[in-house]
Amino acid sequence: MDLVTVSAKSSGSSAQASAYTRNKLRQFRSALGLLARNHVVDLGKLRSVNRYEGFRLLSEDASSSSAGAVEYRVPRGDEDTLNIPFQFFTRGWVHALTKSEIAAFLMCLQMASEEEYRSISWKERAGLFGLSRDVYDAMQALEAYRLINIMRPRGRREDGTWRGFSSGGQPFSNKIRLNLRGLWRPAHEVVEAAVMKTAVLGKWSRPLGG
Structure with missing residues (x-):
């Protein structure tokens, strides 16, 4: 595991609250x-006193x-953009997910929906997003x-491989549906709950009641 996340909370004491503010x-x-x-950001001159004040988005x-x-500008309505729910940032997901998981989530956000299951082909995964087969773990x-x-076709393992697949066969892709309420x-x-259960079972699994 290449990421550890904890809930940052300040205590009631002024000294610890001050340390918390300094850390943030x-x-x-x-x-x-x-x-x-x-x-992506324009700061003041290096080693200047107020370098981090009045920074400019690029x-x-x-x-x-x-x-x-x-300089950054707000995209026009007719430009191709990706709308990321604000809870992805305010509820800490941007910090808790690994880089691979963030890339996989953004791909799903672009290609899938909450209304129906949708397949993401290997051409879309690799060609549009540059993601390898390792994305299946994410x-x-x-x-x-x-x-x-995830809706998996019969015979497909969780890691994306197939049982009894022959070279002449035509495999079907997993189908994905978003659950943005989870954010x-x-x-x-x-x-934390999912990682702890995964450590016990040896495979990814949803925690009970999670």
């Missing part, structure tokens, strides 16, 4: 520094570089977190 500020500045190195389409910055995690539901739950509680 340090994390915020660290995040801004990372975004700046990837040319374009997300990789058009900014060290040679020049392109999808199992998302299912355990109750962020998606409303505190991410650290959901992930």
Whole structure:
């Protein structure tokens, strides 16, 4: 496991509350520094006193570089965008999911819906999103977190492989349906419960009552 998440809570004492505030500020500045190195945020001059104040958002389409910055603008209504539910950020999912799980979730968010099950072909997975077969493990995690539901064809294993598959056969893809209501739950509680049950059973599984 390459990620550990805990619920950050401050205590009632002023000293510990002050330490909590300093830690949050340090994390915020660290995040801004990372975004700046990837040319998504424009900060003040290096080592300047007020470097992190009044930062400027830059374009997300990789058009900014060290040679020049392109300022962020709100997308037009006719532009192709991906709407990410705000609970993904406010309930801690952006911090609790691994990079692979985030990539898999964004793919599902783009290609699937809450109304019906939909197949995501290997051409879409690899061609549009650049994701390998390893995404199947991430999808199992998302299912355990109750962020998606998976309908598997008969004979298909959870890791995406097939039982008794022959070279002349035509495999069917898993079908995915979103469960965005799952985003409303505190991410650290959901992930912790699912990971603990997975450690016991040796495979991804939804916690009882989770």
